[in-house]
Amino acid sequence: MNKGGVFIISGPSGVGKDTVLQLLFEKDPDLLFSISSITRPMREGEKEGEKYHFIPAEEFKAMIEADKLLEYNVYADNYYGTPAEPVNEAVAAGRDIIIEVDVNGAAKIRKRMPEAVSIFIMPPSVAELEHRLVLRGTETPEKIRKRMETALVEIARASEYDYIVINEDVETAAEQVYCVIQSLRFAADRQPNLINEVLTKC
Amino acid sequence: MNKGGVFIISGPSGVGKDTVLQLLFEKDPDLLFSISSITRPMREGEKEGEKYHFIPAEEFKAMIEADKLLEYNVYADNYYGTPAEPVNEAVAAGRDIIIEVDVNGAAKIRKRMPEAVSIFIMPPSVAELEHRLVLRGTETPEKIRKRMETALVEIARASEYDYIVINEDVETAAEQVYCVIQSLRFAADRQPNLINEVLTKC
Secondary structure (H helix, E strand, C coil), X not given: CCCCCEEEEEXXXXXXXXXXXXXXXXXXXXXXXXXXXXXXXXXXXXXXXXCEEECCHHHHHHHHHCCCEEEXXXXXXXXXXXXXXXXXXXXXXXXXXXXXXXXXXXXXXXXXXXXXXXXXXXXXXXXXXXXXXXXXXXXXXXXXXXXHHHHHHHHHHHHHCCEEEECCCHHHHHHHHXXXXXXXXXXXXXXXXXXXXXXXXX | CCCCCEEEEECCCCCCHHHHHHHHHHHCCCCEEXXXXXXXXXXXXXXXXXXXXXXXXXXXXXXXXXXXXXXXEEECCEEEXXXXXXXXXXXXXXXXXXXXXXXXHHHHHHHHCCCCEEEEEECCCHHHHHHHHHHHCCCCHHHHHHHHHHHHHHHHHHHHCXXXXXXXXXXXXHHHHHHHHHHHCCEHHHCCCHHHHHHHCC
16 A cells, blocks of 8 residues: 655744645545644633644653654643654555644654655735734734744745745635645655556556 | 746556647646657658657757757667757746656656656556557557567656656546646745745735
8 A cells, every 4th residue: 555645734823824724624535634732721612632632741741751742842831742653654544644833843843754745835925924914803913023023934944845835815725735735646656566566457 | 937847758658648648738738848859751640840840860960969959769760859958948938848758768858857857657557558559459469569568668667757647547647747747836946036035025
């Protein structure tokens, strides 16, 4: 059986990653999503096992000790990480899996899994990104300023990614990400037994 | 401006390359096709400049001398080759271009243009390929036997290609080749100025 592919997806806050991913999973229901393990309390509207596994800090630290995370980070005393096991299982089962992670996490995963393919979701312009953050209406000007600072650093590091997809229109962006994922299913190194099969099949 | 991509397409005789390419050019009318220069006489139904440029042997030899061919070969005293200039012009103009060539030609082009992306069109099975050649009804059993011998060698070398697309159904195969070509337009190294543009655009 062919192995599955690991797809790292990053992009600055406000670029519309979540909507792109939502459309992507509608287009390709077989695609898996890597659920992060985190130690912060659950927020309103969140559900265990949907986007995150909410686990105690002790459990998280034990995973770090046992090298069971592809990457992890600490923000405001809370741990966030990508468990390795579900990703490895997906690959072994021939399933493609998406890991949504920031540029630092992406760099760490790339080191452990050089075969992972990374896609950066890019805003059409910095001005447009700021506009989208303001439109959200959920954040203070100070928080928007901080998010924009981080965004500039992230955008500058987009060159570390294999693919860069501009989210001008969310439907087009999802289609383009879908196309990248599809196309890699035809990569020769993702189909190691194909040639023998074709030569021997009756 | 972003550079265009060079796509090498190969596959054994009878696999249905021409039909796949025909559908591909319908899907993507901006795609260019590399017209081979050949010295054999024009056959019925062929037109100058459609799939081939029919040129005198002296002209062909002068192109070899001047290193103006990405690859060339001789069959039955006739020369066949891929002129470099239209390919280089397409790339510089940001246009994607398809070069249809056999596995030997593909290997030569890869050496001169390591950035070229190669796609092998694969039959579902060797038995199916033979079946298609027989169905054509245009070739003697002896010629079919020879074509099958060549096909086995070519299929075994499909691992030299970046992508392998199975032509089970021609519409699906064309869609998959289209997807590979599309996806590479989002490759980070095909968009070298994008990050700066996003950071500076107002």
